[in-house]
Amino acid sequence: MPSKSSFSSLVAGLLVLLVAGCAPWHRAAWTGDKAGNAEGVVAILPLQNLSGGSAPLAELKQEFARRLALRGMAILPEAQLEQFMTRHRLRYVGGIDATTAQALRRETGAQGVLVTQLELYRTPFPPRIALTSRLVTTEDTPRIVRMESVALSGDDAPGLLGVGLVDKPREVTDRALRLLAEALTGGEPQPPPRVSLGSDSVYLARPLDPGRSYRVTVLPFYDKGSHGYAGEILALHFIGELVRQGRFQVVEPGTVREDLLRYRIIMEDGVSLADAELLFGMLSTDLILSGEVNDYQDLQGAQASPKVDFSALLLERSSRRAVWSMGDHRTGMDRVRFFDIGRIATASALATGMVHQAIAESLGR
Amino acid sequence: MPKRWIPPLMTLVVLALAGCAGPAEVFRDPNMDFGALHTVAIMPLANLTRESSAAERVRDVFTTKLLASGALYVIPPGEVARGISRVGISNPVAPSTEELTKVAGVIKADAVITGTVKEYGEVRSGSSAANSISLSFQLLETQTGRVVWSASTTMGGIGITDRLFGGGGEPMNDITERAVNDAIKKLFQ
CATH class of the missing domain: 3.40.50.10610 (ABC-type transport auxiliary lipoprotein component)
Known part of the structure; x- marks a missing residue:
């Protein structure tokens, strides 16, 4: 039987952990560059689908935008971006050229564009998703400020007797979008997996x-x-x-x-x-x-x-x-x-x- | 053991060892100064296999490995393609001496490598199967169009373990790398 003092310290520890878990998410505003002197509105372009299959692109974009907003990124309203895209007949969403970037800045005030590619999306077990996203400035010569990618699978960490397996696509997708949003807004990026290349490669x-x-x-x-x-x-x-x-x-x-x-x-x-x-x-x-x-x-x-x-x-x-x-x-x-x-x-x-x-x-x- | 058995036994051993010797797989022109070669172009390889991408895959691995060896500078494939198109070589896998000299002048190559993929993929024997590759390469000196080096190599195939336990042998990519490394070793030996 534990002593009274050790029991109370255990309860106190649990309370501290519980309170810490309720703390609001860290809000890190997009700073435009590492110096943090160019805070501004970001236009999130529709996702480019490179997965070779169908995917709920609109839903993914919406959820991604929500997560970025929670992290403090100022996002250009969807209607404003749609109007701009219609006006300029912008169909290619895999990048931005100098003319379009300048027009976007002039007409909407957006100082950055977020270009996101969906590399992989599979819902049958194990669900898988891979995304790459880059933040590009709308200066006269567009500049890539940050670029991050995330790739997750439901069987990344199966654990003992498969207790770590994730079979719900929603869980994998949510986690991927959260990690990507964090990495793009000053959070710790996902470390690349270790791969050994051949010595003569x-x-x-x-x-x-x-x-x-x-x-x-x-x-x-x-x-x-x-x-x-x-x-x-x-x-x-x-x-x-x-x-x-x-x-x-x-x-x-x-x-x-x-x-x-x-x-x-x-x-x-x-x-x-x-x-x-x-x-x-x-x-x-x-x-x-x-x-x-x-x-x-x-x-x-x-x-x-x-x-x-x-x-x-x-x-x-x-x-x-x-x-x-x-x-x-x-x-x-x-x-x-x-x-x-x-x-x-x-x-x-x-x-x-x-x-x-x-x-x-x-x-x- | 009686002494009279030794001579026939020795004869048998010598014959058995002689049977294990393979044919010569390398030719090197003894009059060629290989040290004078700095830049080479690898032409598209001839493909005698059923795998349509075999020649391109082998050429890609060969380009990377030869470049990584640091001994020769390999002209980028895009530049070689430009040279072929500019000279108008109708069959780049087997160029004539004249075409070779012209293309080497356009892309500024000291020598040109041509080659053939003779076997690429799975081979079967009875119930056993394994991956196998067979390649041959020639190095042609561009001033005269002479073949100054030629080598062939074969890797993979069905071994004793494949016959006994099955398993399908090594992956195709590993065999390709081993075969290419073997060919490069023969070039620099």
Whole structure:
């Protein structure tokens, strides 16, 4: 039987925990940049569906906006954004070009745009979702301020006798949106999963100048598999990782797309030096990243393991040569040695880990 | 053991060992200065398999691994495609000497690598199945169009464990990497 004093301290401890649990969520306003001097209204664009299947995009956007508002982000009213999109016949929601960004700022006062892509959405067990979102300024030259992604599966942490399995899609979706909203508003981002790349998977001609900031253009990857959107998804993972590294200023993909369309640049077998020359000048960029996706699969089922296989190449403006290259293939079970520990459940998480490992090791500061 | 059995036994051992020797899988031009090669272009590979993407996959792995070896600079595939299109090579997997010289001039390559994917995918024998790959590569010097290096490699296939216990062998990607690494090793040996 516990003594009176130990019992009362236990009760006090429980009360403290209970009160802490009732505390309001931490409200962190969007500050526009790390310096926190450009607080402003953000327009949340409709979600771009890269999952290859149907998904309740409107509901997801609504819930995401609600969570961001709870975190203190000032959001442009939906009706105002819709009017703007109708007026400008804005249909592409996967990025924003300079002209549209300026018009948005001028007409609505929005100082930022949130561009969100749905990479994966599956409701049969185990439910899965993967989202990527980036905050872009509406300055004359749109700038990516923050980019985060989240990928969750109902069987991420099955635990003992499967007590940790989540079978309700709503729970997985809510958690993903909460984590993404937190990461975008000053919270702790999700750490990338650990992936071991092969020792001969990465080539680096010479280390980049550590004291210099590089402007990088990431082109959509060429998808040789059957996914359909894997090229765009891989490009997004690279953009996110480069933004997180801090030393790269990544050109907003909406601007890149606009210029590729305007100059009718079609790259069937990867970027040639002539195309690269044009892009270096047009986008005032130091580096161009392009690549190919051979395999990007999210197989459904409790025991299914995702597969990701891609290669990437970084061309430098000054030397007109490839200065960095990588190519590897991984599956979600590669690091599993014992009872599914180390398993990665989604292709999105696997790609995040692979890209992080490749860039942080060779191109990071 | 009686002494008179030793000579026939020795003969049997020698014959058995000789039977294990494989055919020569590498050709290297002894007059070629391989140190003078700095930049190579890998042409699209010929695909003799039923898997339509096999040649592209192998070329992609070969490009990355050769570049990662740090010994040679590999011209990006997009630039090679531009060279092929500019020269107007009708069959890029088997270019003529003249086409080769022209394309190398356009993309500024010291040498060109061509190759063939002869086998890629699952092979079966009875109730056993396993993945297998068979590749061959040639390095052509661009000034004369001569083949200065040629190698072939085969990996995977049905082993004793596959026959005894099944299992389907190694994953295709692992076998591809091993075969490509083997070919690169033969280039630098």
